[in-house]
Amino acid sequence: MPTLSREQPGPQPHHARRTAESFGTDARRYDEARPAYPDALVARIVAGSPGPGLLDVGCGTGIAARQFRAAGCAVLGVEPDVRMADLARAHGVGVEVATFEAWDPADRLFDAVTAAQSWHWVDPAVGAAKAARVLRPGGRLAVFGHVFEPPAEVAEPFAAAFRRVAPDSPFSGGPARRPLDAYRAGYAQTAEQIRATGHFHEPEQWRFDWERPYTRDQWLNLLPTTGGLTRLGPERLTEILTAVGEAIDALGGGFTMQYVTLATTAVRDEAP
Template identity: 60%
Template sequence: MPTLPPERSHPSEHEPHRYRQAAESFGSDAERYDRARPRYPEAMVERIAAAGPGVDAPDVPGVPNVLDVLDVGCGTGIAARQFQAAGCKVVGVEPDARMADLARRLGLEVVDVATFEAWDPDGRRFDAVVAGQAWHWIDPVAGAAKAAQVLRPGGRLAAFWNVPRLPPAVAEAFASVYERVAPDAPFNFQALTKPAPDGYQALSAQAADGIRKAGGFGEPELWRFDWEWSYTRDAWLDQMPTHGALTQLPPDKLAEVLEYVGASIDAMGGGFTMPYVTVAVTAARAEARPV
């Protein structure tokens, strides 16, 4: 589900990186987050991996280049493990120590527990900087400037989001009960009923504008990948508490949301197939100019 759909005029929707309470809440149940959150399409991972320069095995016949990847806001390492499986060498930066701890236990090198804007790369350089479901928590200009600093010439910044298209009955049940239990929260789940990827247009546009303002990149591109996933009632309810809107709810209100949404899924036969669109805002680091 969209974490911060762009509809209301609340400042945190247009500048979600300032809404730190939500941004730093995901580690409250890191194991659930890693278990329940959807993965990313392999076609996108492969395209990003193929677009980077790679430097570890240059000009060696029969030996592919290894892409050095920095995963920004790596969380528990969901995207990082997919890039590792694609043959990349990945390290992460994550502001939540609880998420970083689980990522390390699952095999990812987390080089620092810090926000990306404040992180000191200490001279490290990468072929790709990626951010799965995380770039909206980062200042779009400062983040792009830091990415330009750590990318090798020709390296690629790729910020991507999974955008669902919930069945109308589930979307309407969720929006209705959430607005009832948390009417003053800065989230508008009526956006869930819009065609994907409309719910992320503002965030992707903001990411692209940040890249342009930071400089050092070519023109941003928008990549789109369509796929789907089937959920049982229990599987869908398992992942709902991992989203920013719900991590902030008291237990009794969270239980009310889950019960109401669960009833709507039961009425549909106990499960549904979710169409997803994964949108990626991406740009290549400009080649170094001769001095």
């Protein structure tokens, strides 16, 4: 499902600021509909960090940040969209409004830097090097996100409707579903960017498999929070949701999503 799974319009999504900052169009829906991250992932990052201080890059409404806070971390979020930041603050997450590239760490250091479903919006020439700069020796960088690929019976009607109503969108040209290897290649590229800094031990690739059932209404609530749909007008959005809703009805009113959460993670070396 191209608009949901990639969350990005092309090979350099960090340039697409209007799309990157469109997720706050309905921040409350985003917060309610988007899935949390596997507890095992959170626990592994916390256990592999030297202390509780955590910087969450592109924290959005604080979905991951709240999980890390519940696991005992002292979390600071960085988020460019004030609408998302305000909702994260309402949940008790401290947030500074800025892109990660422009954010001023003010000599602060952290035990972990995380990016949940957000690293592709960061300039790759800046991101890993800046993460190294704000991590303590032994601190952990963890970049992770979900692979969203609903069943073909849902993905294909969605892709057809999207191509019909938004033929000029950069999201409309992809296949209805992408193989897992396409996502893994993106995380491998992140690992190369981390290696290129010369400030981290060898990156690791983690994978977590899980599933979640969706009713028709639950899935149609989530869809408008995804990259290709956040900037569509009401009429075009309704046409897409109608097509997807009919497809889910044909499946009996729901389906089970087989999720894969991928992560690239590396530990800051001891050099100053």
